[in-house]
Amino acid sequence: MIARVVSIAASCCGLAACGSDTVRHILDARDDSGIHRDAAIDSAASHTLIGSTVTATLYNPDLATILGGPASATVGQATPTFPNGTILGNSQFEIDIVSDRITYNPLQNVTYGAATFNGFVFQFTNAPTILGVTLDSTSNFTPTNITFTSNSVSINLSGNTVTTTSTAILDLQL
Numbered sequence: 017m018i019a020r021v022v023s024i025a026a027s028c029c030g031l032a033a034c035g036s037d038t039v040r041h042i043l044d045a046r047d048d049s050g051i052h053r054d055a056a057i058d059s060a061a062s063h064t065l066i067g068s069t070v071t072a073t074l075y076n077p078d079l080a081t082i083l084g085g086p087a088s089a090t091v092g093q094a095t096p097t098f099p100n101g102t103i104l105g106n107s108q109f110e111i112d113i114v115s116d117r118i119t120y121n122p123l124q125n126v127t128y129g130a131a132t133f134n135g136f137v138f139q140f141t142n143a144p145t146i147l148g149v150t151l152d153s154t155s156n157f158t159p160t161n162i163t164f165t166s167n168s169v170s171i172n173l174s175g176n177t178v179t180t181t182s183t184a185i186l187d188l189q190l
Contacts, residue, residue, distance in 0.1 A: 063115075063116075063144055063190050064115040064116065064144070064190070065091040065092075065113060065114070065115055065116065065140065065143050065144070065188070065190070066091050066092035066114070066115050067090065067091065067092060067142070068090070068091050068140050068141060068142045068143035069088055069089070069090055069091075069140070069141045069142055069143075070088065070089055070090075070091055070097065070113055070138050070139065070140050070143075071085075071086045071087070071088045071138070071139045071141075072085055072086065072087050072088075072089075072098055072103055072111065072136055072137070072138050072139075073085040073086040073087075073103075073136065073137050073139075074103050074104075074105045074135070074136055075133050075134070075135065075136075075137065076105075076106075076129065076131055076133070076134040076135075077129070077131030077132060077133070077134060078131065078132040078133050079132075079133050079137070083104075083105055083106070084103040084104040084105040085103045085104075087102050087103045089102075089113075091113050091114070091115075091140075091143075092114070092115075095112055096110040096111060096112035096119075096121075097111055097112050097113040098110060098111040098112075098113075100123055103136075107122065107123075107124055107126045107128075108122070108123035108124045109121060109122045109123055110123060111136070113138070116187065116188045116189075116190055117152070117185060117186065117187055117188065118138060118169060118171075118185070118186040118188070119183060119184070119185050119186075120136075120159075120171060120183070120184040120185075120186075121182070121183055122178040122179070122180065122182050123180060124180060125178070125179045125180060126177070126178060127175070127176070127177040127178075128173040128174060128175060128176050128177075128178075129174070129175075130174050130175040131174050132174070133170075133172050133174065134172065134173055134174040134175075135159065135160075135170065135171045135172040135173040135174065136170065136171050136173075137168055137169075137170045138168060138169045138170075138171075139167065139168045140167050140168065141167070143167065143190075144190040145166045145167070145190065146164050146165070146166055146167060146168070146169065146188055146189070146190060147189045147190060148164070148188070148189035149162055149163075149164045149169055149186050149187070149188055149189070150186070150187050150189070151184065151185070151186060151187075152185035152186065152187045154183075154185060155183055155184045155185045156181070156182055156183055157176060157178055157182045157183070157184055158176075158184070159171045159172060159173055159176060159184050160172045160173060160174045160175055160176060161174075162186060164188075169186060169188065171184065171186065
């Protein structure tokens with residue numbers, strides 16, 4: 017069977033470039049007899065973390081030392097994704113992960129210890145490729161460092177002082 021994907025959205029030059037818009041693609045397939053068989057494929061799911069598995073691990077004082085976790089969850093099954101106590105650490109917090117965003121909310125006033133790395137690594141499986149991560153403008157504190165790979169996001173809180181009203185929101189480009 018010969019198959020090719022034809023985009024009917026002129027502005028879409030590839031699935032990774034589609035953003036969060038739903039783009040319909042047509043699978044134009046011919047079997048060995050030359051008969052055309054068309055099937056529509058909705059590619060919106062490829063631009064969301066919903067349904068993927070996330071494993072969160074808290075590290076301190078470096079990325080070789082696990083302080084809490086790992087804990088795994090399916091994105092979209094619970095709000096918050098990681099309620100307080102799911103990942104044990106030295107302070108109270110909750111983490112929510114939705115379609116393209118990670119929100120970190122401390123539940124107590126605290127200054128995180130200064131270290132090489134004092135924070136979280138979120139590892140995603142069955143998820144779209146992570147192309148970038150930015151701190152959302154509505155965040156009211158800035159983590160020490162934010163890094164990412166194609167399937168993970170790290171947030172380093174080393175030395176940060178937060179209160180119960182602090183929030184860090186990471187916007188993921190998928």
